[in-house]
Amino acid sequence: MPPLHLISGTIPAMIPPQRISIPLWLALLLKKQKRCNIIPPDWMAYEHLELALKEENENAARFTDKLPYRWLEISELLLDGAADDFPQYGNNARRGEGDGGDIRVLLRGLREIRQAKARAGMNENLGGAYVQMTGLGLMEVTELKPYAISVMNDMQKLALPKDTRQERDDEDMEQDEDYDDEF
Protein backbone atom coordinates (compact mmCIF):
# COMPACT_ATOMS: atom_id res chain seq x y z
CA MET A 1 0.00 0.00 0.00
CA PRO A 2 1.42 3.45 -0.93
CA PRO A 3 2.14 6.08 1.71
CA LEU A 4 -0.86 8.02 2.99
CA HIS A 5 -0.44 11.77 3.37
CA LEU A 6 -2.78 13.02 6.07
CA ILE A 7 -3.07 16.23 8.07
CA SER A 8 -1.89 14.49 11.22
CA GLY A 9 1.17 13.14 9.41
CA THR A 10 2.27 10.73 6.76
CA ILE A 11 1.67 7.05 7.14
CA PRO A 12 4.58 5.26 5.43
CA ALA A 13 4.12 2.68 2.71
CA MET A 14 3.10 -0.74 3.96
CA ILE A 15 4.89 -3.74 2.55
CA PRO A 16 3.85 -7.20 3.69
CA PRO A 17 5.01 -8.94 5.76
CA GLN A 18 6.78 -6.05 7.47
CA ARG A 19 5.49 -4.75 10.79
CA ILE A 20 4.57 -1.11 11.07
CA SER A 21 3.01 1.15 13.67
CA ILE A 22 -0.11 2.91 12.41
CA PRO A 23 -3.00 4.69 14.12
CA LEU A 24 -5.56 2.47 15.77
CA TRP A 25 -8.41 3.60 13.54
CA LEU A 26 -6.50 2.68 10.41
CA ALA A 27 -5.43 -0.65 11.82
CA LEU A 28 -9.02 -1.52 12.67
CA LEU A 29 -10.18 -0.43 9.23
CA LEU A 30 -7.59 -2.55 7.45
CA LYS A 31 -8.36 -5.42 9.77
CA LYS A 32 -12.01 -5.14 8.84
CA GLN A 33 -11.04 -5.37 5.20
CA LYS A 34 -8.90 -8.40 6.09
CA ARG A 35 -5.78 -6.67 4.88
CA CYS A 36 -3.74 -6.77 8.06
CA ASN A 37 -3.22 -8.53 11.34
CA ILE A 38 -2.99 -6.50 14.53
CA ILE A 39 -0.25 -7.31 16.99
CA PRO A 40 -1.77 -6.73 20.44
CA PRO A 41 0.15 -4.24 22.60
CA ASP A 42 2.42 -5.64 25.30
CA TRP A 43 0.20 -4.50 28.11
CA MET A 44 -2.65 -6.58 26.74
CA ALA A 45 -0.69 -9.81 27.12
CA TYR A 46 -2.40 -12.26 29.43
CA GLU A 47 0.50 -12.36 31.89
CA HIS A 48 0.72 -8.59 32.11
CA LEU A 49 -2.99 -8.16 32.75
CA GLU A 50 -2.93 -10.93 35.32
CA LEU A 51 -0.17 -9.06 37.12
CA ALA A 52 -2.07 -5.79 36.92
CA LEU A 53 -5.19 -7.42 38.33
CA LYS A 54 -3.19 -8.93 41.17
CA GLU A 55 -1.68 -5.56 41.98
CA GLU A 56 -5.08 -3.96 41.82
CA ASN A 57 -6.46 -6.52 44.25
CA GLU A 58 -3.64 -6.10 46.71
CA ASN A 59 -3.68 -2.30 46.95
CA ALA A 60 -6.98 -0.97 48.15
CA ALA A 61 -5.78 2.62 48.25
CA ARG A 62 -4.26 3.16 44.81
CA PHE A 63 -4.59 2.18 41.16
CA THR A 64 -2.02 0.14 39.32
CA ASP A 65 0.35 1.94 36.95
CA LYS A 66 0.52 -1.07 34.66
CA LEU A 67 -2.27 0.17 32.39
CA PRO A 68 -2.03 2.97 29.83
CA TYR A 69 -4.19 6.08 30.03
CA ARG A 70 -6.69 4.88 27.43
CA TRP A 71 -6.67 1.21 28.33
CA LEU A 72 -10.43 0.86 28.49
CA GLU A 73 -11.07 2.22 25.02
CA ILE A 74 -8.15 0.54 23.29
CA SER A 75 -8.79 -2.87 24.77
CA GLU A 76 -12.48 -2.68 24.00
CA LEU A 77 -11.88 -1.68 20.38
CA LEU A 78 -9.16 -4.27 19.83
CA LEU A 79 -11.16 -7.10 21.31
CA ASP A 80 -14.15 -6.00 19.31
CA GLY A 81 -12.41 -5.68 15.98
CA ALA A 82 -9.44 -8.00 16.14
CA ALA A 83 -10.17 -10.67 18.72
CA ASP A 84 -8.69 -13.44 16.53
CA ASP A 85 -5.29 -11.74 16.54
CA PHE A 86 -4.84 -12.38 20.24
CA PRO A 87 -2.65 -15.34 21.15
CA GLN A 88 -4.49 -18.22 22.73
CA TYR A 89 -4.19 -19.25 26.33
CA GLY A 90 -5.32 -22.22 28.37
CA ASN A 91 -8.45 -23.94 27.14
CA ASN A 92 -8.82 -21.65 24.18
CA ALA A 93 -5.47 -22.79 22.81
CA ARG A 94 -6.77 -26.31 22.44
CA ARG A 95 -9.82 -25.15 20.58
CA GLY A 96 -7.60 -23.53 17.99
CA GLU A 97 -9.01 -20.08 17.22
CA GLY A 98 -8.15 -17.43 19.77
CA ASP A 99 -11.01 -15.13 20.66
CA GLY A 100 -9.48 -13.01 23.39
CA GLY A 101 -11.99 -14.50 25.83
CA ASP A 102 -9.55 -14.90 28.69
CA ILE A 103 -8.30 -11.39 28.22
CA ARG A 104 -11.84 -10.15 28.22
CA VAL A 105 -12.44 -11.79 31.58
CA LEU A 106 -9.30 -10.21 33.02
CA LEU A 107 -10.23 -6.79 31.68
CA ARG A 108 -13.74 -7.07 33.06
CA GLY A 109 -12.26 -7.93 36.45
CA LEU A 110 -9.92 -4.95 36.25
CA ARG A 111 -12.71 -2.62 35.33
CA GLU A 112 -14.93 -3.80 38.15
CA ILE A 113 -12.37 -3.57 40.89
CA ARG A 114 -11.15 -0.18 39.71
CA GLN A 115 -14.66 1.13 39.53
CA ALA A 116 -15.44 -0.10 43.02
CA LYS A 117 -12.27 1.57 44.29
CA ALA A 118 -13.00 4.83 42.53
CA ARG A 119 -16.50 4.94 44.01
CA ALA A 120 -15.32 4.11 47.48
CA GLY A 121 -12.68 6.84 47.27
CA MET A 122 -15.29 9.23 45.97
CA ASN A 123 -17.75 8.62 48.80
CA GLU A 124 -14.99 8.93 51.33
CA ASN A 125 -13.56 12.18 50.03
CA LEU A 126 -16.73 13.95 48.98
CA GLY A 127 -16.60 17.51 50.12
CA GLY A 128 -12.97 17.25 51.08
CA ALA A 129 -10.34 19.39 49.48
CA TYR A 130 -9.76 17.03 46.55
CA VAL A 131 -10.42 13.53 45.24
CA GLN A 132 -7.45 11.28 44.56
CA MET A 133 -7.57 9.94 41.01
CA THR A 134 -3.98 9.10 40.17
CA GLY A 135 -3.74 6.15 37.82
CA LEU A 136 -7.32 6.30 36.57
CA GLY A 137 -7.81 6.00 32.82
CA LEU A 138 -9.38 8.66 30.63
CA MET A 139 -12.68 6.83 30.31
CA GLU A 140 -12.91 6.21 34.03
CA VAL A 141 -12.25 9.84 34.85
CA THR A 142 -14.81 10.93 32.28
CA GLU A 143 -17.35 8.65 33.83
CA LEU A 144 -16.95 10.18 37.28
CA LYS A 145 -16.21 13.76 36.30
CA PRO A 146 -19.67 15.31 36.00
CA TYR A 147 -20.73 13.82 39.31
CA ALA A 148 -17.57 14.87 41.11
CA ILE A 149 -17.77 18.42 39.79
CA SER A 150 -21.42 18.93 40.70
CA VAL A 151 -20.95 17.54 44.17
CA MET A 152 -17.84 19.58 44.85
CA ASN A 153 -19.64 22.72 43.67
CA ASP A 154 -22.61 22.09 45.90
CA MET A 155 -20.45 21.23 48.88
CA GLN A 156 -18.57 24.44 48.39
CA LYS A 157 -21.81 26.40 48.40
CA LEU A 158 -22.83 24.70 51.61
CA ALA A 159 -19.51 25.25 53.32
CA LEU A 160 -18.13 28.54 52.03
CA PRO A 161 -19.50 31.02 54.57
CA LYS A 162 -17.80 29.16 57.39
CA ASP A 163 -14.44 29.73 55.75
CA THR A 164 -15.12 33.40 55.12
CA ARG A 165 -16.12 33.81 58.73
CA GLN A 166 -12.84 32.21 59.70
CA GLU A 167 -10.98 34.59 57.43
CA ARG A 168 -12.76 37.51 58.96
CA ASP A 169 -11.65 36.38 62.41
CA ASP A 170 -8.10 36.00 61.18
CA GLU A 171 -8.14 39.50 59.75
CA ASP A 172 -9.40 40.91 63.03
CA MET A 173 -6.61 39.17 64.86
CA GLU A 174 -4.02 40.51 62.48
CA GLN A 175 -5.32 44.01 63.02
CA ASP A 176 -5.10 43.54 66.78
CA GLU A 177 -1.52 42.47 66.41
CA ASP A 178 -0.76 45.60 64.39
CA TYR A 179 -2.12 47.73 67.17
CA ASP A 180 0.04 45.91 69.67
CA ASP A 181 3.07 46.75 67.59
CA GLU A 182 2.20 50.40 67.52
CA PHE A 183 1.76 50.88 71.22
Place this chain on the structure above:
Amino acid sequence: MAYNNYYDVDEILASSQKIPCKFRVDIQNLGYLESDTSQNIKANTTILIPFWLAPWLCQIGRYLPDWPDGPVETALPACLNTQVLAALKASPTSLNLRDLAPYWYALGSECLAIMDDDELPEVLALTYKERVGKLADFVRGRRAAGAGEGEEMLLGLEEWERRIRGVVEAGRAVSEWLGERSNT
Protein backbone atom coordinates in the same frame (compact mmCIF):
# COMPACT_ATOMS: atom_id res chain seq x y z
CA MET B 1 -26.66 35.56 46.84
CA ALA B 2 -24.17 34.76 44.15
CA TYR B 3 -25.84 34.62 40.77
CA ASN B 4 -24.24 32.29 38.31
CA ASN B 5 -26.63 32.88 35.49
CA TYR B 6 -29.13 35.69 35.09
CA TYR B 7 -31.71 33.56 33.29
CA ASP B 8 -31.24 30.40 35.32
CA VAL B 9 -34.81 29.38 36.17
CA ASP B 10 -33.63 27.23 39.04
CA GLU B 11 -31.84 30.15 40.57
CA ILE B 12 -34.84 32.42 40.19
CA LEU B 13 -37.12 29.88 41.80
CA ALA B 14 -34.63 29.16 44.53
CA SER B 15 -34.16 32.82 45.39
CA SER B 16 -37.91 33.40 45.62
CA GLN B 17 -38.13 31.11 48.63
CA LYS B 18 -38.92 33.07 51.74
CA ILE B 19 -37.36 33.42 55.13
CA PRO B 20 -38.94 35.14 58.14
CA CYS B 21 -37.69 38.63 58.87
CA LYS B 22 -38.61 40.66 61.92
CA PHE B 23 -38.65 44.38 61.30
CA ARG B 24 -36.86 46.51 63.85
CA VAL B 25 -38.45 49.73 62.63
CA ASP B 26 -41.70 51.04 61.25
CA ILE B 27 -41.73 51.19 57.48
CA GLN B 28 -44.12 53.63 55.84
CA ASN B 29 -46.52 52.50 53.13
CA LEU B 30 -45.22 48.97 52.78
CA GLY B 31 -48.04 47.40 54.77
CA TYR B 32 -49.29 45.51 51.73
CA LEU B 33 -46.41 43.13 52.15
CA GLU B 34 -48.07 41.93 55.32
CA SER B 35 -51.74 42.21 54.44
CA ASP B 36 -54.02 44.24 52.23
CA THR B 37 -55.41 46.34 55.01
CA SER B 38 -52.50 47.80 56.91
CA GLN B 39 -50.82 50.95 55.73
CA ASN B 40 -47.43 50.72 57.41
CA ILE B 41 -45.22 47.90 58.63
CA LYS B 42 -44.88 48.21 62.38
CA ALA B 43 -41.73 47.39 64.27
CA ASN B 44 -41.54 43.82 65.62
CA THR B 45 -43.70 42.43 62.85
CA THR B 46 -42.42 39.24 61.29
CA ILE B 47 -42.91 38.97 57.55
CA LEU B 48 -41.74 36.32 55.11
CA ILE B 49 -39.28 37.93 52.72
CA PRO B 50 -37.86 36.21 49.64
CA PHE B 51 -34.17 35.64 49.98
CA TRP B 52 -33.17 37.67 46.98
CA LEU B 53 -34.22 40.60 49.15
CA ALA B 54 -33.49 39.52 52.71
CA PRO B 55 -29.66 39.57 52.64
CA TRP B 56 -29.81 43.01 51.11
CA LEU B 57 -32.01 44.27 53.92
CA CYS B 58 -29.47 42.94 56.39
CA GLN B 59 -26.56 44.53 54.61
CA ILE B 60 -27.93 48.03 54.13
CA GLY B 61 -27.50 48.46 57.88
CA ARG B 62 -23.97 49.61 57.28
CA TYR B 63 -25.30 52.69 55.47
CA LEU B 64 -27.91 53.44 58.13
CA PRO B 65 -26.36 54.84 61.27
CA ASP B 66 -29.62 54.46 63.22
CA TRP B 67 -29.85 50.67 62.69
CA PRO B 68 -26.32 49.38 62.13
CA ASP B 69 -27.57 45.78 62.08
CA GLY B 70 -30.05 46.54 59.33
CA PRO B 71 -33.75 47.25 59.53
CA VAL B 72 -34.69 43.60 59.87
CA GLU B 73 -33.68 40.63 61.96
CA THR B 74 -33.66 37.34 60.09
CA ALA B 75 -34.58 33.97 61.51
CA LEU B 76 -34.29 30.42 60.24
CA PRO B 77 -37.29 29.42 58.12
CA ALA B 78 -39.59 26.64 59.27
CA CYS B 79 -37.96 24.08 56.98
CA LEU B 80 -34.66 24.63 58.82
CA ASN B 81 -35.95 24.77 62.39
CA THR B 82 -34.45 22.89 65.31
CA GLN B 83 -36.67 19.83 64.95
CA VAL B 84 -35.81 19.44 61.29
CA LEU B 85 -32.10 19.84 61.95
CA ALA B 86 -32.25 17.36 64.83
CA ALA B 87 -34.09 14.82 62.68
CA LEU B 88 -31.56 15.19 59.86
CA LYS B 89 -28.70 14.89 62.27
CA ALA B 90 -30.09 11.62 63.53
CA SER B 91 -30.79 10.27 60.06
CA PRO B 92 -30.11 12.38 56.96
CA THR B 93 -32.32 10.24 54.75
CA SER B 94 -35.32 10.17 57.06
CA LEU B 95 -37.00 13.30 55.71
CA ASN B 96 -38.55 14.17 52.42
CA LEU B 97 -36.64 17.36 51.63
CA ARG B 98 -38.83 18.13 48.69
CA ASP B 99 -41.81 18.58 50.98
CA LEU B 100 -39.82 20.94 53.20
CA ALA B 101 -38.69 23.16 50.35
CA PRO B 102 -38.02 22.41 46.68
CA TYR B 103 -34.68 24.21 46.90
CA TRP B 104 -33.84 23.26 50.44
CA TYR B 105 -30.07 23.28 50.06
CA ALA B 106 -30.07 26.63 48.31
CA LEU B 107 -32.13 28.05 51.14
CA GLY B 108 -29.80 26.54 53.69
CA SER B 109 -26.74 27.85 51.91
CA GLU B 110 -28.24 31.32 51.85
CA CYS B 111 -29.10 31.19 55.54
CA LEU B 112 -25.51 30.20 56.25
CA ALA B 113 -24.32 33.38 54.63
CA ILE B 114 -26.48 35.80 56.57
CA MET B 115 -27.00 34.06 59.90
CA ASP B 116 -24.80 32.61 62.57
CA ASP B 117 -25.94 29.19 63.61
CA ASP B 118 -23.74 26.62 65.23
CA GLU B 119 -25.51 23.55 63.95
CA LEU B 120 -26.59 24.60 60.49
CA PRO B 121 -23.30 24.28 58.53
CA GLU B 122 -22.54 20.88 59.98
CA VAL B 123 -26.03 19.50 59.40
CA LEU B 124 -26.21 20.86 55.87
CA ALA B 125 -22.91 19.33 54.84
CA LEU B 126 -23.60 16.01 56.52
CA THR B 127 -27.08 15.75 55.06
CA TYR B 128 -25.89 16.54 51.58
CA LYS B 129 -22.99 14.13 51.70
CA GLU B 130 -25.01 11.28 53.07
CA ARG B 131 -28.03 11.71 50.85
CA VAL B 132 -26.14 12.32 47.63
CA GLY B 133 -23.84 9.38 48.29
CA LYS B 134 -26.80 7.08 48.77
CA LEU B 135 -28.56 8.53 45.77
CA ALA B 136 -25.57 8.00 43.50
CA ASP B 137 -25.13 4.42 44.64
CA PHE B 138 -28.78 3.77 44.04
CA VAL B 139 -28.89 5.31 40.59
CA ARG B 140 -25.77 3.42 39.49
CA GLY B 141 -26.95 0.10 40.81
CA ARG B 142 -30.54 0.53 39.70
CA ARG B 143 -30.36 -1.56 36.59
CA ALA B 144 -28.84 -4.49 38.39
CA ALA B 145 -30.92 -4.34 41.56
CA GLY B 146 -34.21 -3.59 39.89
CA ALA B 147 -36.69 -0.91 40.89
CA GLY B 148 -38.36 -1.01 44.27
CA GLU B 149 -37.03 0.17 47.59
CA GLY B 150 -35.40 3.39 46.47
CA GLU B 151 -38.34 4.69 44.47
CA GLU B 152 -39.61 6.50 47.52
CA MET B 153 -36.26 8.22 47.88
CA LEU B 154 -36.36 9.35 44.26
CA LEU B 155 -39.78 10.92 44.81
CA GLY B 156 -38.50 12.93 47.77
CA LEU B 157 -35.53 14.39 45.92
CA GLU B 158 -34.83 18.07 46.33
CA GLU B 159 -33.89 20.06 43.23
CA TRP B 160 -30.13 19.93 43.80
CA GLU B 161 -30.43 16.19 44.30
CA ARG B 162 -32.41 15.83 41.10
CA ARG B 163 -29.61 17.50 39.24
CA ILE B 164 -27.10 15.09 40.77
CA ARG B 165 -29.31 12.20 39.75
CA GLY B 166 -29.27 13.36 36.15
CA VAL B 167 -25.51 13.75 36.27
CA VAL B 168 -24.96 10.27 37.62
CA GLU B 169 -27.23 8.82 34.97
CA ALA B 170 -25.17 10.55 32.31
CA GLY B 171 -22.08 8.82 33.68
CA ARG B 172 -23.68 5.48 32.96
CA ALA B 173 -23.19 6.00 29.23
CA VAL B 174 -19.70 4.54 29.54
CA SER B 175 -20.88 1.26 30.97
CA GLU B 176 -23.64 1.13 28.41
CA TRP B 177 -21.07 1.51 25.64
CA LEU B 178 -18.97 -1.26 27.10
CA GLY B 179 -21.96 -3.46 27.81
CA GLU B 180 -23.40 -3.15 24.32
CA ARG B 181 -20.12 -3.88 22.68
CA SER B 182 -19.21 -6.89 24.73
CA ASN B 183 -22.65 -8.39 24.12
CA THR B 184 -22.31 -8.38 20.36
